Amino acid sequence: MKRFIYVCSIGLATLAFQGCSSGPKDAKESADSLNKTKDTTSNEMATGGIAVDESDSKFATEAATGGMAEVALGKLALEKSTNAQVKEFATMMVNDHGKANAELMTLAQTKNITLPADVDDEHKKKMADLTKLTGANFDKEYVSAMVDGHEKTLKLMQDEAKDGKDAELKTFASNTAPVVQTHLTMIKKIHDSMK
Template identity: 35%
Template sequence: MIRSIALVASVALLAAPFGARAQDEPSAPAFDDAKFVQGVAVGGMYAVYLSELTGMQTRNSNIRKFALLMVKDHLAAKEELAAAAKAAGVTLPTKLDAEHQKRYETFKDYKGDNLDRDYVKAMVKCHTDGVAAFALASKGAKNPAVKDFAAKALPTLQKHLEMAKALEK
């Protein structure tokens, strides 16, 4: 389940500037729990859509396995994210934002090696951003449920980043 939480969060981080820097920095604004949670939700949807598409089209068995794991983990984490959102009083989005929708539409046109390469590149980017954002949220979120969600998800997110980087090779 923790792996699931991390995955939902990981892709969310592609587009969301997650609120703030760590609170112990002198001029850093307070962490924005709502922006973080909403970004995680959008990113999770985006990851599922991209991973479903890639999982169906790729001929690379390792990429297919990774894509299927991403779908499984993201879908499983929706409940945990919803609980954190509810505790924080945040309404989760139900569809992709314009930026993610545009990115997804672009991916639909990719085939073969282009799809594989760009999917893996996107997963490395979102997981890299995700690790940074979740580290901030695990320390800077105001709501205990959001902070706990981020802290529990971070190790799995780091593992997914390692897996995505291994696929780049």
């Protein structure tokens, strides 16, 4: 019964937040809003509380969104790319980010953090744009997107590793940052070889 009340409270809180917003939210924004309602300082009894600071939960949702996007874009590249280096990199994205996503999901569950179920609108648009391209045009745009994405993800991981408040999320970020750095170095080499 307690669990039923908890689930209903979360559902009502989500509807209330969605009703108050001026427009539809993407998956990341919805997860961030839901995590905000779990704030232990105001309504732990109704929501079950969240075991981390708001900045740590935002890190988790952003990292999850980026990780899901890397996997989805990697799968797209495996289908559409004609470049062996790009395909090799895409395989690494699916494997490495898939593993990191699973680790983050497990960690988030222990902290009662809601992660987005899908990528945000920005990544959906990028995927839609890439889907329209073929051959060398696809490869060039995919590689460019991977450089940009990995630069942002590396900064995200480094910032959390340095400034995060939750020890386990900090450790996750510290362990993930070198992998992201390796990806960034590799994709920059591929990018430079395509000029």
